[in-house]
Amino acid sequence: MSSLIRSLLVASIVLTLAACSALPRNPVPKELASSAQIPGIPDARFWGDVDDPKIEAAFIRSIELERQAMGLAAREPMPDSHFLALSGGGSNGAYGAGLLCGWTAHGTRPKFKIVTGISTGALIAPFAFLGSDYDFMLREVYTSVSTKDIATERGLLAGLTSDAMADNTPLRKLVEKYVTPEVLAKVAEEAGKGRILIIGTTNMDSERPVIWSMGRIARSGDPGALQLFRDVLVASAAIPGVFPPVMMQVEANGVRYDEMHSDGGVCSQVFLYPASFSFKEIDEERGQHRDRHVYVIRNAQLAAVHKEMPRKLMPILSRTIDTLIKTQGIGDLYRIYLGCRRDGLDYRLAFIPPDFDAVSDEPFDSVYMRKLFDLGFEQARSGYAWADAPPGFEPPKGTRAAAE
Numbered sequence: 001m002s003s004l005i006r007s008l009l010v011a012s013i014v015l016t017l018a019a020c021s022a023l024p025r026n027p028v029p030k031e032l033a034s035s036a037q038i039p040g041i042p043d044a045r046f047w048g049d050v051d052d053p054k055i056e057a058a059f060i061r062s063i064e065l066e067r068q069a070m071g072l073a074a075r076e077p078m079p080d081s082h083f084l085a086l087s088g089g090g091s092n093g094a095y096g097a098g099l100l101c102g103w104t105a106h107g108t109r110p111k112f113k114i115v116t117g118i119s120t121g122a123l124i125a126p127f128a129f130l131g132s133d134y135d136f137m138l139r140e141v142y143t144s145v146s147t148k149d150i151a152t153e154r155g156l157l158a159g160l161t162s163d164a165m166a167d168n169t170p171l172r173k174l175v176e177k178y179v180t181p182e183v184l185a186k187v188a189e190e191a192g193k194g195r196i197l198i199i200g201t202t203n204m205d206s207e208r209p210v211i212w213s214m215g216r217i218a219r220s221g222d223p224g225a226l227q228l229f230r231d232v233l234v235a236s237a238a239i240p241g242v243f244p245p246v247m248m249q250v251e252a253n254g255v256r257y258d259e260m261h262s263d264g265g266v267c268s269q270v271f272l273y274p275a276s277f278s279f280k281e282i283d284e285e286r287g288q289h290r291d292r293h294v295y296v297i298r299n300a301q302l303a304a305v306h307k308e309m310p311r312k313l314m315p316i317l318s319r320t321i322d323t324l325i326k327t328q329g330i331g332d333l334y335r336i337y338l339g340c341r342r343d344g345l346d347y348r349l350a351f352i353p354p355d356f357d358a359v360s361d362e363p364f365d366s367v368y369m370r371k372l373f374d375l376g377f378e379q380a381r382s383g384y385a386w387a388d389a390p391p392g393f394e395p396p397k398g399t400r401a402a403a404e
Helices: 002-018 053-070 090-106 120-130 133-143 156-160 169-178 181-191 213-217 225-236 278-284 313-343 366-381
Strands: 045-047 083-087 112-120 198-203 208-213 246-254 255-263 293-300 346-353
Touching: 045 112, 053 198, 053 278, 083 120, 083 198, 090 120, 090 133, 090 293, 090 346, 112 120, 120 133, 120 181, 120 198, 120 225, 120 293, 133 156, 133 169, 133 366, 156 246, 169 225, 181 198, 181 213, 181 225, 198 213, 198 225, 213 225, 225 246, 293 313, 313 346
Parallel strands: 083 112, 083 293, 112 198, 293 346
Antiparallel strands: 045 208, 198 208, 198 255, 246 255
């Protein structure tokens, strides 16, 4: 990943000096940004940073669908529910993939009510959502692919005259291989039972997070649903400057425009649900209680790593980006934790241990990824020791997390 970041930094500097012209597009005007919709699939996505009543309505509807699927009456107690949040991390996603497969082998992996994904986590999320029958796909992707299966370098001149330094057509083909019409139909089926699959991207025009309801897309029956589903996954993993953004076709006031969507990690490394939404309030309003358990997989190491830095521009810039991503990710873990504390949800966190010292020889090194996959697999198969708080935080005495 560091070589990709270096390419991005080089491109940024040269672009600033060269002032290359932009590729043509038809962006959504500012005054229409909040009203633009995906043609044929209204409410396919929401802003991830505002209090949107449609989000609350969608969650409430999902509970009703759950009750119907389980044959439960309106006030009848519901079983525990489990949420999974999958972070970004590039090739480090092999850790999360291995953890999920090892969790299956341990025999305690639950069926998740909600699965969210960002970047590499977005590529894992549909198969984590569909369950252990799809573990073979995670194993194949995260132990056998290499950089050539993800992207092709465009070269400096080609990169400077386009929208990215690499062409991610190989990634698109990989997504097409695994996200089949059958997978879309299965996601639709599970969404009909009240389960939720959410993927995060960044709207680069508005510099805001967008959360996509993949179940709603899958259930829409629209002819473009499969392509949109795939596009969202590719967009969430599109590192700006390294991979091309995905131009989403939208409509506002009867006019077609395009939106530029890129890596969800631009806004957050991992997310669960908007802070404006509260399960506690929903339960209180409906006079019910339900135990909920949140599992967060951060596909990264969290501990600070000492490294003697040379006084050179590129290493300093690269180190700065790495540090910003690490600290942003830790901040996201705290945000989710605070939401769990507020709403009474159990919080569990997994991350790459600090003693994992394998080195990747390329952005997506299959040897490195296999080692990371195997590590996550063995940890989970043996019974993973989930952290009950973000790093550096000790829950107050008397709380459920502190007592367990």
